Amino acid sequence: MLGGLTGFLHGVEPTASPWSVVVLMFCLNLGPAQASTCPSQCLCTSDLLSCTDLGLAQVPEVLPVFIVTLDLNHNRIVQLEEESFEGLPHLEMLRLAHNQVTSIQSGAFRNSSGSLLRHLDLSSNQLMVLEQHYFQDLPGLQELLLFNNRIVRVETGALNHLKNIHKVYLSHNLLTTFPFFSIQKHSHPNLTMLDLSSNRLPKLPLKDISNLPQSVQEGLYLHNNSLLCDCSMYSLFRFWEQMDFASIRFFRQEHVCLLYGIPRGVRFFLYNRFFDGCRLLELKQQSRDVSVRAGARLLLHCITSLSGTRPAFFWLAPNSEYVTPPGNNGSLNMFPNGSLEIVAAREEDSGIYLCMTQDQDRNETGEVNVTVLRHEDEAHEHFNTGFTTLLGCVVSLLLVLMYLYLTPCRCPKHLPPPTAALSRGKEAGPGSAQSSILTPTPPTTTEGPGRKMFPSNIFSFLPCDTSKPTDSLYL
Template sequence: MLVGLASFLEGAEPAAAPAPSPWSVVVLMFHLQLGSVWASACPSGCLCTSDLLSCTDLDQVPVMLPVSTVTLDLNHNHIVRLEEESFKGLPRLEILRLAYNQVTTIQSGAFRKSSGSLLRHLDLSSNQLTVLEQHYFQDLPGLQELLLFNNRIVRVENGALNDLRNLHKVYLSHNLLTDFPFVSIQKHSHPHLSMLDLSSNRLPKLPLEEISNLPQSVQKGLYLHNNSLVCDCSMYSMFRFWEQKDFASVRFFRKEHGCQVYKMQRRIRFFLYNRFFEKCNLSGLKEQESNVSVRAGAPLLLHCITSLSGTTTTFFWLAPNSEYVVPPGNNGSLKMFPNGSLEIVAAREEDSGIYLCMAQDQDRNETREVNVSVLQHEGEAHEHFNTGFTTLLGCVVSLLLVLMYLYLTPCRCPACPKHRTPTTAALGRGMAAGPGSAQSSILTPTPPTTTEGPGRKVSTNKHVVFLEPIREQQNGRLRVGPGLLLGAEPQQRAGETDSYVSVFSDTPIMLP
């Protein structure tokens, strides 16, 4: 076997390719297996599968990690620091779990040389972080979910989330935050952000202008319950507006929204007990509609709703007459404020039209159109008067006609001779239509004067006013009166007449 291997290695027979010996195959398989073991080396104290690595009882991140790891579970360990390049050599890493450790510091570049563009879920909850510094997450552009709840965070630096442009959800509840840089999560910087959980912190006051400039998708998912808010009308107006818009943050945690009453050592749940805000003007914070109307002579405030904010943002309006308006306004008819709002002091007919708001900063600009309609006093009031007057007049006339029909009909004479009238005779051709039939009740203006069948008397003080709809169509077909049921027995027709009267009459007729 050795001779064959030597001849194979030396190439003793170049003319014909010799078949590999079994020994060479064994050596080759050994090297391949050894390389596979080295590539997928599982650290001590860890459980490794094809793409999952789970470790326990560690005080630092293992140095050598399998390159095939997709999910790295380091929960419930004793890790205090994340050193530089702690997760290098993991090009396929997508989920990193570091909850329930003692992490206090994240070194710059801790996630460098890892799959920063693929890592989408990072769980750092239940640790001991105190400040979110700007460099913590700078190497994770693909991160979508960031879990930081149940730490000791007192401050979030202004640019801590700037590099996370693909961020969808951030959980920062159960920390010690007293403020948050809302200005750093505008639409142009985080277009996919739909949830920001800041509940159960220590926020005393909210920057309402920055929050109102957040995209609608962020406001819907902004959770602020169980904070140390101080009660004021502006704060209450914002939450009431969110309640009207049926935001999930209010709908699911309505009972957990509370605030501290000024100069009182008590906390109230303002959605349940709102008597402290009865004198608040709730029109201060509202969404600007694209079409608004105002009465002539009344003031109107137009808001420039935009995602741009900051000291470098400038605003100006373009009026319907192609006139540019900048703070503080012009002509005394238009006033403009530094926050971009435009006030029409006293609306006139010529103020109707489309107003174009423009906001711009160093890199971006946004526009918004508002269509304003000015309504005139006189015409509108005259139209309302005419409509109301004609409606009232119609009701009075209808009531008078009904009363005349009910109480001004001719009196019936009990001594009148009982003879068949021409109408009764005409109806009697080919049928035994008695005076009490439904057709005679409908066609004659007064109730019948004779008895309805032998021994039956019609009540003289019952008026079948609403019996007329019997002749209307039912299910698309004209309803046939009981007197037209040819071939039916007299007793059967009389029973059917009673049923029709009792069902369709507004005033039931009592028959003895």
């Protein structure tokens, strides 16, 4: 290599600039440096860098720019410093599980892929507080794994920057509170799972949880906590059971609460006698399609995730009428909490009702499709159902009777007259087998004075009249 380079330099024309030689030497030195960007003892593939279980105390300073997945699991990293992942424009998955991370400095994910990073695994570390700046540079993150840490507090805005988050795993920590009010539809439109199981939550803010978006409630896991037994807590989980949420369906036996005098807790889905005196609260849950009988009362709830001090509510009726508290001329009543009451439903009340909620600088809109059933339609429906059932029973009974008693008598075409058959039966004698089997009437010896034997089915002993059609029965 050196000989070839010397020969090349000797062959350079005298007119060549000395700077060309300097540039050439710089390029020759740059190649090996780029080739050695894969950290020592790490494994590099086409788009993956794996540095697992190497005892690393910090993130390697020089990382290949082409990596999509960076695996640093099972090391001894204590802190994620500022711009620890600088110059990684393609990074999508970052795995830092089973380290000793206690803090994340501001700007730790700055100048990395940012919006492309969709999976961040910080499970099994030693984080204690989720601060607001931890994930501010990760707007594209979809999955955040934080289970099995020592987290005792989640700051109010810690998850606010995660606009595209789908799943957050915070189980097996030491949480006693959680800012449910910070999870709103406009800030987390894609959130479908929030796992807070196996923590130390003593009491649930029923109002904040009931105001969560429907998709979040369906994926909210709260089993194995230190919940205190009360009627509001019991009402919440019973409501989720009726809605068949997966958190109840799959972890039914893991839902426990602490009752005074019982040290180990109560599995309240299995032993609900402790809540016999509870009056279950009516939690707000509004279907998109509701129906009501004409003249009946209907209450529509305005479900919103806005958590302002005093959000403003108003409804838009199907006839383009704006309704605000206390209502209109008496047919529609509206309450301060946003619920709308249709006092006596009429046919013209059918249609789409829009509920609008406005906070300081945000607003939300929901819709409910109301169908008013007329009395005639309802009566006609009940009549049709009852008549159909009765008609089916009558037809079934007639078919059974026809099968039992109106079966046609199939007689041979050239059967002798009944009188001849009777005479032959008498000639055969009372002991003859032909008399007892082939004779259509019982032997004369079976009758006594004043007695007449009637068979159980009289139609089986009636003689056939060959002068009539064989497909009909004549008596």
